Amino acid sequence: LTEVLTGFNIAKAGYSKLMPVQKYSIPIILAGRDLMACAQTGSGKTVAFLLPVVANMMKDGVTGSSYKEQQEPECIIVAPTRELVNQIFMEARKFLYGTCIRPVVIYGGTQTDHSIYQVMQGCNILCATPGRLLDIIRREKIGLCKVKYLVLDEADRMLDMGFGLDMRKLVSYPTMPPKDERQTLMFSATFPEEVQRLASQFLKPDYLFVVVGHMGGACSDVQQHILQVAQCSKRDKLIEVLQSTGNLSLLLVVFQGRQNFLDREQREREIALQDFRSGKCPVLVATSVAARGLDIENVQHVVNFDLPSTIEEYVHRIGRTGRCGNTGKAVSFFDSNSDVYKFTFLIILEMNRKSWLLELCLSIKVSFAVYIQSNATETCLSCKCVPYLSHASSKCSVFLKLILDLLGLDSYTVSLRAVFVLICSVKNYSEREDVCECTQRI
């Protein structure tokens, strides 16, 4: 490892020691094993795959590639967004400085001719978004027969419905070496179980799965807050948050909709990101898609203007801050009218992962059921929920506290109604969802 560390411009990149995910992944990759690695956002996963791949290529005596109509790279790295592949490419360039290995980046939204020109100049490591990659392969500018390393960054996103089909196409190209003849590496901060099952189809049967820290968990260096804000007041609240942010920090606002950063022309996207990185424009508005993987120094705040729809999305969004040992703050706006089910959904998703929590929830449900039965005569005529609400209230707060602890939330302003709906939505208890206005009295 020392040899690897000194040999590849590590010091120039400013890295004096390995981060945990790097410490565990690098020897596995150097040993030629397939790998699925899960570590929290901002923990240095890019270096964890770049460094050993480059080291192996050097050890194998890779020859620098020169101008050719069709290039045959030894390594292909795919990631979901243009900004992210570019970021990986820039990191690769740092390590490759002074070596004969030539990295190239290609992505949609730019002239295809420009990508072809870049590729034809020589290409050992290709960083690409899936659409542009398949396009260039179809045009026979990239041959796959020499691919020894296939890396999927943000692998859970690369295998989900959006990109999964493209990934299948890529690995089933007749010229693509089969999985036992290439090394496949997958990295992400989140790996839902269904994606883990899918991923194993791409990896050799003896692949290793490295999990650093709490599997799929939010970054522990991010202080998380949930603020109850009515939809109509979100704008004012955002201004308040902006005003409370120091001059030197950058703030990322994440929306659920589509009108944002992503709808701009590629050139405008690059300028917006550059202005944000440099601090010229200290606020960037983006969607979850754009927020994944971006590594920008000094982002101290993330505001979830709208709640995300999945725990994974939440983890990636807030992971734009608190990177690489720094601390950060994430504020999520929660509208108790429109977001109540979404929040419940998020918590239930998390519960499904933690069977003990589900059991706890079910036991609370049982105690509710017993209580209702023994107090049947006292039930409210309209919705039958009033008599046990005060009892429910204390259970709810204990329960809410547990869930928030589990999610790592330090402080919160969450409507108890959300929790009540949550408890009512647990299997076999859905009939209590009609809690109506009585819940206001909790």
Ligand SMILES: Nc1ncnc2c1ncn2[C@@H]1O[C@H](COP(=O)(O)OP(=O)(O)OP(=O)(O)O)[C@@H](O)[C@H]1O
């Ligand atoms: N060994 C190291 N020492 C110091 N800094 C490092 C080291 N390795 C990586 N970094 C820095 O840590 C930051 C985060 O790294 P990176 O973007 O790879 O995180 P990540 O785990 O891929 O995050 P995400 O899951 O959000 O994509 C980068 O700025 C990178 O330059």
